[in-house]
Amino acid sequence: MTRITVAAATRQRPRMLADLLQSLQGLDVPQGAELSFVFVENDVILSISGLVDDFHKRTGWPARAVHEPRQGISYARNAIIDAATEDGADWLAFIDDDEHVRHDWLRLLWAGAKDANAQLAGGPVVPVAPAMGCSENETEVLAYYERAAKVSNMRKEVAMTSGRRFDIGAGNWIADLSAINVGNLRFDPDFGLSGGEDTDFSRRAYKAGLTLAWVPQAIVTEEVARARLSTAYIVERARAQTITKFQIMMAESPKTAKINALAQILSKGASGLLRIASWPIFGRYSYHRGYRSLGIAQGLLAGLRGESQARYTQVTGD
Template identity: 30%
Template sequence: MDRLLNIGVCSYRRPDQLRRLLQSFAGMRVPSSLQLLVTVIDNDPAGSAQPVVAEMKASLPFSLGYCHEMRRGIPCARNRAIAEALIAEADYLVFVDDDEWVEVDWLEQLYNYALLKDGAVICGRVKAEVPEGTRAVMAEFFERKVYPTGARRAYCATNNVLIPIAVVRDLSLRFDESRPFAGGEDTLFFTEVSARGVEILYCAEAVVHEVIPAERISVRWQSRRKFAAGTTQAVQKRACGRGRMGIIQSGVAQLLGALISAPLYFATGRTDSGYRSWLKACRSAGLIGGAIGVRSDFYRQIAE
């Protein structure tokens, strides 16, 4: 019997990007032993993804579903994707973001590697596409480390990942909805997956491309995102058993080092190094804040 794979796409007011992603799905190769279902989870109260789904439905060589998740926040949408995959009795749930597009052999690579590593979560490579003319130091922000295929990861993200449905069904794992606009709940989710004994393995051949919008090429956006990432990192460290004071002490040491080095770099004309130190300071500040209970609502403005 063919296995059913459900691709869940959570979307919020990105109709053009969603259309591009669905068009890339239309051109990808699907393993012959696989039954494919794509489900778009629309988190926009106005339902902006529905016309795109209706437009693309007839032209796609697989089932395309639509769900309207009225509870605001990406963890709510991701949990709806899990619920829909369970209702469909899927064998696998795959997440990609609505601002990405996939390579022709992406699904083949992801799925075939999952068959070799039965029961493991498989995460793939994400290549960032920044606007033309972006300074190299600002483009670095979006670069993701590439690991060899088979590398074991302590956690991953939902921007290119395959999850055996047993992971969420049998372990009753869901994304934390208590911080719906904070970001980083996927990091915490997969940290828990790993802690529960499920392997997370990297597949370098399963490639998606993330298209970075121009508004993210700014000091303000990157600084705020680093701070939010720091708060998530603090929560993650606490979940892994690190003490609160140890996290704070580490964060303070990193923050002081970054705040000392950044002006020195700028004063000597090494602006790129100064900017990197500034971002490190933002992340360190978030780490301290997260350790004492500060919560970031980084994505609230994006979702308004």
């Protein structure tokens, strides 16, 4: 019997975590597998024990709460890997605390990984409106996120088909735990507050020889907090993510990273301004893409200056 551990890290978002647990209790159990669950509280105190205990009582599945007081998503996810290893898991699936799963999510994700003989596999994360609804302007930003996610997912599917490398995010992720441990793969604490730790992990896993797979049928939905439904957040998120990506670029190829960054600053700046100016012709998606391009240019410039950022010090959502 194969043991699959499903896990999530959380911090100060009890309502969202409760909604995730509600969706997880409807999971199909894949044939030939048994389930267990680990939830890590990445905060100064452990406050999720009651929610996790209630989940265990409702489902009968083994579930435990783990406390990781060192702030940073990398520490939390590494604590999950260690806990799943201690529990004797064969496979480890990650989900985020602001997401919901379909009943067939885990069955499809695991099957897709096995069919591809992959040790690391991921699936789409589809953004949805916040529980309390959103304004007209926020709805436009949400539509941008939805379309951007579709484009990203299609590119990953094409990359897998053509044998090219692609990155797998930890919001919808399953891994062969023995392969992770044999390769001594962990999330880098240097990216724990900035984000991008899963991109870095995915690329190091690929370099270590793990086979990656994309499973488009294994869909999860992500509730987008209202604080993220603004043009200003699109810019800041793109800037923050790009600083981290620049740091990864520097680690991979320091000789070319700076030259590529300078070229992209010019191209992204120019294309961003053009997209914003032409939005009456091409629509609001082009408008938001333009601001994202400006955020990327800002992030590359900040990276060249040696700046860092700590996007995950502030909690959005509840």
